[in-house]
Amino acid sequence: MTLSNFEIVSDVTKEYFCVDERPWVVGYSGGKDSSLVIKILLTSLSGLNHPKEVNIFYCDTGVEIPVLRDHIIESLKLIQAEGLSLGINIKTTCIKPPLKDHYFVKVIGRGYPTPTNKFRWCTDKLRINPVQQAIKEIVGEEETIVVLGTRYNESNERDKILKRNETDNKYFFKQTGHKNTILFSPIRDFSTDDVWESLLTKNNITSINASYIADIYRQISGECPIIRLPDSTPCSKGRFGCWTCTVVRQDKATSNLIKNGFRSLEPLLEFRSWILSIRDDTNHRCTVRRNGVRGLGPFRLKSREIILNKLLETEKKSGFTLISEEEIETIYKLWEEDKASPKYQEDPAIFI
Ligand code: SF4
Structure with missing residues (x-):
């Protein structure tokens, strides 16, 4: 009997997991590739009762x-419960960036312009x-072994990076700048079709809802990574990511979700389009940067207040919690700091 790709890599995963004591960490984004990696992991470690802990991280x-x-x-x-029931010492954690780095603390508090390809301050x-x-x-x-759903044949750029970081073992890759991290990619040779086939036909693991993922992918494609591949640009498409991207x-992701019935996302899409429309407007941006050099600087204080109010309106319209009290307090503190700082300069705006 010929083994399927899924079975082959499940055996490979089991072998490498058991071979030594190095801790395993998995980066999970909810996308198809990392979901498949979780499926492979649970399948291969099921029933082993191995004491080594597997940590799965999702970054909110x-x-x-x-x-x-x-x-x-x-x-x-569900993944944690199913993993434990299969005898896996598994821990899933939802991690968050520090408050000072939260998106709205940066944009509304410090006046950072929303990210673009040229100034993509967000992914890191x-x-x-x-x-x-x-x-x-x-x-x-x-x-540490970091398990990822990275694959060849996704793009030429990705292939070059993977090639450059290959090791003697085809499943393992170096991570530049992180000597102690080894990347393990069991699905490195899977085509997109292989990924879908394994996700949708291997129904042994129930915590991964493959049909939900497939539905979402019919509407969205692309995702923002949570582990940087060595030397790669941090975010490929930024679509299966932040609603503010x-x-x-x-924003095809949110637009398509709305078209497919998620009407409550409409106010979020409007907010995103609006903030993008004022991003480079000198009525909203200081004309001196924080380093004193002339050029588009931070959002003006008045504009930051406008953005906050607009966000609170969006929150009300959509029914989603979009900003926390803690974030708002931090934003107010940052405004006070700018008001008190002799280095902070604002030319008068024309319209506001
Ligand atoms: S999805 Fe967009 S905004 Fe979010 S981290 Fe990635 S590039 Fe930045």
């Missing part, structure tokens, strides 16, 4: 598309650093 940036976030948080609980702060920090807190400086000109 605070600006995840609410309906997707809720689904992922729910699936984290919101996704990659919190995961690296969580890994460090759990395993310290120990060499302005790295892409059009």
Whole structure:
């Protein structure tokens, strides 16, 4: 009998998991590839009763598309329960970036312009650093295996990076800048069709709801990574990510979700389009940067207040909690700091 790709990599995963004591950490985004990796992991470690802990991290940036976030948080609980019932020493954790790095603290508090391809300050702060920090807190400086759903044949750029970081073992990759992290990608040779086939036909693991994921992917594609591949640009498309993402000109993910019935997301899409429309407007942006150089600087204080009010309106209209009290308090403090700082400069705006 020929083994399927899924069975082959499940055997490989079991073998490498048991071979030594190095801790295993899994980056889970809720997307199809990381969901498949979880499925492989639970399948391969099932019944082993191995004492080694498997830590699964999901990073909640605070600006995840609410309906997707809720689904992922729910699936984290299911994954942990199913893993434990299969005899796996598993722990799922939803991690968050530090308050000072929250999206709205940066944009409304400090006046950061919303991210674009040229000024993409968000991915490291919101996704990659919190995961690296969580890994460090759990395993310290120990060499760690980080399991990822990275694959060849996704793009030429991705292939080049993977090639450059190959090791003697085809499933393991180096991570530049992180000597103690080894990336393990069991699905490195899976095509997109292989991923869907394994996700949808292997029904042994119930905590991964493959048909829900397939439904979402019919509407959305692309996801913002939570572990940086060595040397790669941090975010590929930024669509299965933050609802506030302005790295892409059009938010197809939210638009398509709305078209498919998620009408409560409409106010979020409107807010995102509006904030994008004022991003480069000198009526809303200081004309001196924080370093004193002339050029588009932070959002003006008045504009930050306008943005906050607009966000609170959006919250009311949509029914979703979009900003916390703690964030609002921090934002007020940052406004006071700017008001008191002799270095903070605002030319008069023309319209506001
Ligand atoms: S989804 Fe967009 S806004 Fe969010 S971290 Fe990625 S690039 Fe930044």
